[in-house]
Amino acid sequence: MLDLIIKNGRVIDGTGMPGYAGDVGISGGRIVKLGHIDEPALEVIDATGKVVAPGFIDPHTHFDAQLLWDGYAKPAIEHGVTTVVPGNCSLSLAPLKAEHRMKLVGMFNQIEEMPYKAFEEGVEWNWETFEGFIARISQGLSINVAPLVGHSLLRLWVMGEASMERIATAAEQRAMADLLRECLDAGAIGLSTSFVDSDEKLQPVPSRYADPQELDTLCAVLSEFGRILQIVPEFYDADLTIARVDQLAELSLKHGITTTFSPLFLNRDNVAAVQRTMARVEEQFARGARVWPQVQTRPIDISFCFEVPSLLFIRLRSWYKIMRFGSHDDIVAAFSDPVQRAALTKAAAPMLGLWKNLTLRQVSTAANQPLVGKTLQEIATGRGCEVLDAMIDLSLEEDLQAHFLAANMGHNDDAAVGALLAHPNVHIGASDGGAHILSFSTFGDTGYLFSRFVRETGALTLEQAVKKITLDTATIWGIKERGVLQKGYVADITVFDPALIDRGAEYYVQDVPGDGSRYVRDAIGVDTVVIGGAVAYQQGSGYRQAGRGQVLPGSTEASAG
Amino acid sequence: MTLSPQRPAMHPHEHDDWEAIARRELPDQDVTEAVSQLQSWNLHVFMRPAAPAGSPREGNPILPSDIIFLAPPAAAGK
Numbered sequence: 124m125l126d127l128i129i130k131n132g133r134v135i136d137g138t139g140m141p142g143y144a145g146d147v148g149i150s151g152g153r154i155v156k157l158g159h160i161d162e163p164a165l166e167v168i169d170a171t172g173k174v175v176a177p178g179f180i181d182p183h184t185h186f187d188a189q190l191l192w193d194g195y196a197k198p199a200i201e202h203g204v205t206t207v208v209p210g211n212c213s214l215s216l217a218p219l220k221a222e223h224r225m226k227l228v229g230m231f232n233q234i235e236e237m238p239y240k241a242f243e244e245g246v247e248w249n250w251e252t253f254e255g256f257i258a259r260i261s262q263g264l265s266i267n268v269a270p271l272v273g274h275s276l277l278r279l280w281v282m283g284e285a286s287m288e289r290i291a292t293a294a295e296q297r298a299m300a301d302l303l304r305e306c307l308d309a310g311a312i313g314l315s316t317s318f319v320d321s322d323e324k325l326q327p328v329p330s331r332y333a334d335p336q337e338l339d340t341l342c343a344v345l346s347e348f349g350r351i352l353q354i355v356p357e358f359y360d361a362d363l364t365i366a367r368v369d370q371l372a373e374l375s376l377k378h379g380i381t382t383t384f385s386p387l388f389l390n391r392d393n394v395a396a397v398q399r400t401m402a403r404v405e406e407q408f409a410r411g412a413r414v415w416p417q418v419q420t421r422p423i424d425i426s427f428c429f430e431v432p433s434l435l436f437i438r439l440r441s442w443y444k445i446m447r448f449g450s451h452d453d454i455v456a457a458f459s460d461p462v463q464r465a466a467l468t469k470a471a472a473p474m475l476g477l478w479k480n481l482t483l484r485q486v487s488t489a490a491n492q493p494l495v496g497k498t499l500q501e502i503a504t505g506r507g508c509e510v511l512d513a514m515i516d517l518s519l520e521e522d523l524q525a526h527f528l529a530a531n532m533g534h535n536d537d538a539a540v541g542a543l544l545a546h547p548n549v550h551i552g553a554s555d556g557g558a559h560i561l562s563f564s565t566f567g568d569t570g571y572l573f574s575r576f577v578r579e580t581g582a583l584t585l586e587q588a589v590k591k592i593t594l595d596t597a598t599i600w601g602i603k604e605r606g607v608l609q610k611g612y613v614a615d616i617t618v619f620d621p622a623l624i625d626r627g628a629e630y631y632v633q634d635v636p637g638d639g640s641r642y643v644r645d646a647i648g649v650d651t652v653v654i655g656g657a658v659a660y661q662q663g664s665g666y667r668q669a670g671r672g673q674v675l676p677g678s679t680e681a682s683a684g
Numbered sequence: 685m686t687l688s689p690q691r692p693a694m695h696p697h698e699h700d701d702w703e704a705i706a707r708r709e710l711p712d713q714d715v716t717e718a719v720s721q722l723q724s725w726n727l728h729v730f731m732r733p734a735a736p737a738g739s740p741r742e743g744n745p746i747l748p749s750d751i752i753f754l755a756p757p758a759a760a761g762k
Contacts, residue, residue, distance in 0.1 A: 288739065288741070289748075290698060318751075325733050331749045333748060333749055334696075335695050360728060362690070362693075363728060366690070366693050367751070369690070403688075406687055409685065
């Protein structure tokens with residue numbers, strides 16, 4: 124008897140071929156039958172009117188810490204995601220010596236905006252090696268994980284404090300190469316590095332002290348295993364991004380590896396720059412290099428309150444310094460003192476165009492509730508004050524807990540973004556899942572892909588969109604036996620209503636260890652999610668079948684890019 | 685296969701600072717002027733937060749992983 128049959132659905136199998144009416148039969152965790160199935164099963168799911176697709180794969184996440192207290196990486200599964208790739212941007216949580224743990228927490232706090240308290244309350248540090256970390260997250264793992272190892276971690280392990288001072292010696296490079304081999308043997312899917320990030324002291328992360336020879340040495344190890352390299356380039360500048368594309372191309376060609384860079388943002392004011400970047404990507408692909416730009420689906424929205432240092436203020440050093448390094452009382456004092464307030468207001472004045480369009484999204488006091496949903500310009504006009512004064516006054520009135528939304532700040536030209544997402548040399552990803560939890564929700568990008576770029580704009584067909592986030596991702600990352608509905612493949616499956624699938628409204632929820640909160644979005648239109656042949660989640664009845672997630676090492680040896 | 689030309693750039697050598705790069709890559713120019721040009725072409729490095737006092741990088745913002753441009757952006761017309 125089969126374990127599970129998903130009947131009467133429209134099977135869109137991930138290959139990009141037209142969908143067809145059919146059933147999917149599952150036994151022993153794998154797809155065993157496709158087509159018309161007329162036999163009994165322990166469970167039958169009726170997918171009439173629904174699409175039956177491979178489970179979605181999210182290639183750019185920072186769920187490293189969340190997986191330690193939440194084996195589902197909630198609510199990722201609810202959005203149809205069955206596999207996540209953590210450890211991006213040179214940051215993973217292993218290999219990590221005990222003496223460096225707080226350093227890593229500081230980096231995660233600064234770069235990925237993950238609260239210290241979440242680590243303090245939610246993480247029991249009982250590993251140092253990558254193998255130990257894999258064993259740790261495998262306990263109760265209910266979503267598949269293909270973990271990267273961070274370059275900054277390798278440097279920190281081998282060089283200690285010197286990793287943030289200088290290049291590595293030849294002996295240190297050899298030690299890092301050996302350590303990377305250990306990590307890949309233990310299940311790492313590849314290596315991540317960063318050319319832009321800074322730590323909690325606003326100094327460059329360890330990976331930025333590596334010279335090109337070190338990266339070349341590590342890529343030689345990736346080549347031994349057929350694994351991938353992920354980087355964060357200087358994404359804010361096209362010339363720099365193109366230089367990194369060229370650097371990746373040379374590494375890809377020399378070592379026969381796949382590379383990917385994230386993010387590539389397309390705003391209304393940089394369309395030409397992105398076109399230049401993509402032209403270079405195409406040139407390099409034509410040479411036989413594999414350099415995949417990752418593009419997210421959602422526009423950039425950022426929320427903030429004064430109590431939490433938002434990356435929105437990183438260009439305003441005086442503001443950022445107070446918010447980043449000041450206590451709650453320090454921040455209140457700074458904005459309450461007339462002299463300091465005047466200086467801070469003057470510093471922020473050139474960005475008035477940003478401030479006046481911010482929306483007040485959340486307050487605690489009853490007196491200010493009527494202002495929720497209004498822009499700062501509207502509030503300032505109503506109060507008879509300047510825009511910046513309105514923002515500061517509200518923050519003080521709300522004990523720094525007034526939340527503001529800067530909506531649609533970037534990646535906001537839908538026609539251009541849609542064309543980019545559909546480009547054959549573009550990889551859909553860059554969600555940053557699990558990071559920036561106090562700035563925006565990283566959940567729902569897959570729903571938004573279907574709602575905005577399939578249904579509303581037609582930039583992609585349903586089959587193309589499914590392929591982009593299933594088989595294409597699996598192929599690029601070397602994830603075997605997943606990403607397509609095919610006999611013998613692992614049964615990671617997402618059933619959704621193509622007419623409804625979407626991301627819900629963003630909201631703030633308190634469910635992070637340490638009484639912490641984060642922005643999330645509910646899924647709309649995702650009916651059932653199957654992981655490893657067992658139902659992991661169903662709309663209406665919630666989560667089931669804990670513990671079916673697997674750690675997925677991959678190989679890109681057979682990858683055609 | 686020949687790639688289309690892009691903005692000239694290089695990776696720093698070990699211990700490179702602005703002056704060392706200027707002397708090596710722009711040898712025909714007055715070194716002070718060359719340093720000033722390099723800094724203006726590489727604001728991503730020049731405007732970087734200073735390294736802490738006492739660190740090996742004190743006074744030199746250049747990192748081993750940096751891309752250093754040796755010419756202005758194409759829009760500048762050079």
